[in-house]
Amino acid sequence: MTPFLFTEGAGEFLSHAALFLIIGGLAILVLIIALFLVQSLLPLPEGPPVLAAGKGQRRLRPSAGAPPPAPTASRTPPPTIRLWRRRVNDESPVPHIDRALDRFVLEGLGEPRILRRLPGAFHLRLFGCRECVHSPRSMAREGCVVGRARMQEACRQVFGDSARVEEIACRLRGQAACEFEVKA
């Protein structure tokens, strides 16, 4: 017996293939719908459904992930030995930049505001910069040297020695406000 679908003629072959597609697809779909109907007879768990979030997000996450980690005695964390390279979504918790800025505010050096976050960096604007408030504006000045250093110190307390702070604008140089870039 010549099995079905092994006939001569392209048109006939295609129509048989189409029937194969329909019948095979229907068989699978009927099984899936039957499974779903059985599933729909079972009671649902309590509480609203929650979408399972991935381990991490490539973009668009709040500035702080987990709650801030407990402070450690050592400023420089020991290097982590990894057998394999880090997976895409496997992100370590980022220390909260708020902790660094809290220290800065406590010292009375000004009132920082985060402008934006770029990959690996935050842009901050400093209102009421203590260094600038009582100094005359001058293009010759090098900017808020002390403020930048204190902010870097505060960031290193939280993020570790790799943290760097650069001043990208300063009122003393005639710009509208003091702005810093924190690279952590």
Add this chain to the structure above:
Amino acid sequence: MTGPPSRANHPTRVPYSLLGIVFGLFVGLIVYVLVLLVLNVNLFVGDDAIPLTSLDWFSRSLPWYLVPGSCLGFLAFTSTPTAAPTIRMRTSLVSLFAIVGGAVAGGFLAGCGYLMLRMLGAPAANLGEALSQLGDAVNSPHDFLRAFLLAGAVCGFIATLYLRGGLLMHNVARLCTGLGIGALAGVVLYVFAYVLVNYPEFPTSSYYLVHFAEGIYSFSPIEFAFGVFGACVGAAMSRYSWRLYGIFALTALLAIVVGYLLYSLTATLPTVPSLKRPFAFGLFVAETFSLTMVLLYSFYTIDVATRKRWNRAPKATPFSKYYVPKIAFQVPTFNEPPELVIDSLKSLLTLDYPEDRILIMVGDDSTKPECSVPLRQFCEQNRIRYVHRTDRKGYKAGALNRLLKVTPEDVDLVAVIDADYQVVPEFLQETVGYFIDPELAWLQTPQDYRNEGQSFLTKHYYLADKYFYRTILPSRNEENSIIFCGTMGILRKQALVEVGGWGEDYITEDAELSVRLLTSGWHSLYVNKTYGRGLIPATFGGYKKQHYRWAFGGGQVMRGHFRDIFFGRLTGRQRFDYLVGNIHWFEGLFLLVIAFSLLVMGAGELLGYQISSHHANEILLIGLVPWFLLVDGFTRLHMVLRRHLRLSFGGTTRVLGMWMAVKFSNSFGALKGALGFKIPFVRTPKAPTRRLTSGEALRQAIKTTPFESSIAAVLTLIGLALVVHNWELSREAGGFVAARWLLSVWLVYYAVIFAAAPIYAYKSYTTFELSALPAPRVARARSVPQ
């Protein structure tokens, strides 16, 4: 500079392109080897198997795999937006060697395992004998060693990709897994069809497992084709992290739709006489569109129901207290009851956000003093900026543009809130922080309602609307292709200004703005949590007008942004989403064509004329279209609504009716929009009227839905007449003709679809409760700014 700020920081992608070429060559080589092996169908076992050494490994066809492979690799690597735009060559070469090594190691381990198993069966006396057995196995075409080697190499390849890690490796591993699962789905589909067609008695057969094994073992070209078909589906869907049954379900649905259309083209359409062919082709086009829409809708449902990971689902974590952008709330209004708007403004005054960082603005286009005067007074008392326009140029978009013009320079974000929405105090606290990402242009939260108990209509509208916000938008959010929904959303002012503000030529200015923002490279985010509740149109007239306006706007967007959607700077999935989001409004037109065809066929049957369609001989097949629309639509809706709203089957059916009730008027709206007609912006009437008596409601329902009511009546009449006619014929002939009965069943089924509009209209007028509108919330004091 246009577009998000970090775009300019992307370095050149040359290393990626080189890596793409190398990787493409590698993949091309693997595909070549696989094809070579598969084409020798009895390679692994059997008498006619070909020894590996006698295969033409370096045939002339090899470049046909390597060249397209390298081109595709180049294109894939240079066009995919990734977190790390460049890769160091050293890293990539190490990765490549690791992958090849993994494949070789996998094959080696599998081969060793096989030989050990074999030696357990026939132990070798010494090492020399074991080695000679190994040599025999390698050279013997009857041995399974090659199958083990191949399977081991493929497993090693995928395992190394996973273990190696990194974005690229992760994506490639996911692609390979998708290919494998899809191919499996294709083969399972083939085997089911093989057994069902060739052995229809298999359920009662004692050898049914043998039949299935025969299907698998047939190794026919068509089995290979089915495997490739499934592999293509699996590869295309691999990026979505679906569960196994998701890939199987989509492969099955695609197979049914493709099979149905292919069968119509190759088997049934050619049999139609040439004079009657236009009718048959019209029906075929309508079927094609309807089935395609079924498939596209199913994609979203399967995505939400079977997705394992949501990479862009926002996390409920606290934001930095040092990120406090200034935000302007813009509330456009036109002749709304002033108390309604004032309640909304009161809710904005209770927002938990530093007072000096919020600005509330009202754009009042009202022409009635009784609406505008109390509103102006309230605004003046509460330091709300009140802007009144005497002309309504550009309608809502014009009002928003006017507000944008007078927005202070230091405002960073703009939130648009409809006049009937009451916002919860934590709205800004939980959403503004996402804008710390400089590429984010807008954030959307669900539209929710507070008068769902006002009538039968509002209750089911509320549920039907949930489908969009719980299924479609979360799915689209994963690919950065949501739309701005006109209210309960926040926009970055810089992005809004850069793309030229709101489009005043479009009646759905929100959806149109979304296209422009996405084509400019900005990002969007959907936060799936309710932060504000508005009012649903309480009567069917309002509901129909609102959807008609949306459909008209969808048609306008298709007309105005056709080029952007197809050829603009959008990703493939963004194109897909915007295309589906705009063409689904036209679906009613094609259902109408099918209904008309059934009507003609039914009338012809009654009058004694043979109206031929391409389904004349396979009337059962025509049932597939409405059946799939019904079963699939119902199933996907129930899956989502049961999960999110605990709905029963009855509730799901009524929600399905809500969609059907406005499907046809929507289609005409979309068609007019696409053809360039102009209609004024009609504010959705949400203010309640009164409950009507049964007689008044019936008259009003028919008056509101004259077209749908007429079609439903005609279809019902023809269907019932056909039932009587068939009954007489069956009695005379003494037999039962299934096809005739089926035609009357479809006529009645379509009559029910069309009758949904007057039924829902009637119910909305007779179940209306004025007292069901909840009282405004008690305002809470605004928190002290930090």
